[in-house]
Amino acid sequence: MPLVISKPLLEHARANHYAVGAFNATNLETVQAIIEAAEAEAAPVIIQISEGAMRYGGLRYLAAIVRAGAADATVPVVLHLDHGSGFEVNMRCLQAGFTSLMYDGSAKPFEENVATTALIVRAAHACGIPVEAELGQVFRVGDAVTAADIQQALTDPDKAAEFVRLTGCDSLAVAVGSVHGMRSQEAQLDQERIRQCALKAGVPLVLHGSSGVPDDAIRAAIENGICKVNVSTAIGAAFCSRLRGQCAESTQEHDIRKLLGPAREEAKERVRQKLRLFGSSGKAGAALDACRTMCSS
Numbered sequence: 001m002p003l004v005i006s007k008p009l010l011e012h013a014r015a016n017h018y019a020v021g022a023f024n025a026t027n028l029e030t031v032q033a034i035i036e037a038a039e040a041e042a043a044p045v046i047i048q049i050s051e052g053a054m055r056y057g058g059l060r061y062l063a064a065i066v067r068a069g070a071a072d073a074t075v076p077v078v079l080h081l082d083h084g085s086g087f088e089v090n091m092r093c094l095q096a097g098f099t100s101l102m103y104d105g106s107a108k109p110f111e112e113n114v115a116t117t118a119l120i121v122r123a124a125h126a127c128g129i130p131v132e133a134e135l136g137q138v139f140r141v142g143d144a145v146t147a148a149d150i151q152q153a154l155t156d157p158d159k160a161a162e163f164v165r166l167t168g169c170d171s172l173a174v175a176v177g178s179v180h181g182m183r184s185q186e187a188q189l190d191q192e193r194i195r196q197c198a199l200k201a202g203v204p205l206v207l208h209g210s211s212g213v214p215d216d217a218i219r220a221a222i223e224n225g226i227c228k229v230n231v232s233t234a235i236g237a238a239f240c241s242r243l244r245g246q247c248a249e250s251t252q253e254h255d256i257r258k259l260l261g262p263a264r265e266e267a268k269e270r271v272r273q274k275l276r277l278f279g280s281s282g283k284a285g286a287a288l289d290a291c292r293t294m295c296s297s
């Protein structure tokens, strides 16, 4: 089926207390792994492309691969821009047929974040495309920050409410204790902050840096208002670990498919585990109905 927009999926997830999995893809195999996993779990899914992935795989290549995968799928698939750094990249993705955008102005002063987000929302909404924004900063492993910096950068629920009102964004990424790129599940989330942000902001919330969050904390975060869970590192780790194993086992192999195929399978299994954790397995049909209702009204 054609790609779907993210908004009705996230609203459906919010109303039904589950979260839509959003997985980063960088090449053909990761796109296939994500869509095959979503098919196997009958789950709606978001495939997200970062600017780094665009530099590696090419914006049009990756968009075309996702679109082709979605066309053959029976589950709803969204093509989303992850952490767009400004107006231009958002407009390039809009033109390339992305069905969900993100502007990450979280490192900018509040007023600047509001102004650029509002501008992108206006342009995207004119084309019927929803926009995720970010308030509060989710750091990355390796950033030179202290525990106090992380605490200081957590999202203020009242500011989140003001930000959503001023920008008209459709969903909001919040800083609640996770850190991008963690290899072990040790991050501690501020669940009460998530609850307050959900209550005050009134839009579906997005959890970034989810590879480092323990399963129980993910479940609680979804109960408290997280509707989209971003996962990148855990999927890349599964893919690369299997790829390293294949290469070590078959040092003379020259058929690319024999090395990449098992890695794709490993990534697919990890995506399936995450989709089950997020409660989105079996939700594809109802989520698709929600898309049809929103798009026809």
Ligand code: 13P
Residues within 6 Å of the ligand: 024, 082, 083, 179, 180, 181, 182, 207, 208, 209, 210, 211, 212, 230, 231, 232, 233, 234
């Ligand atoms: P992880 O790489 O920590 O899973 O974070 C992914 C993410 O938040 C992408 O936006």
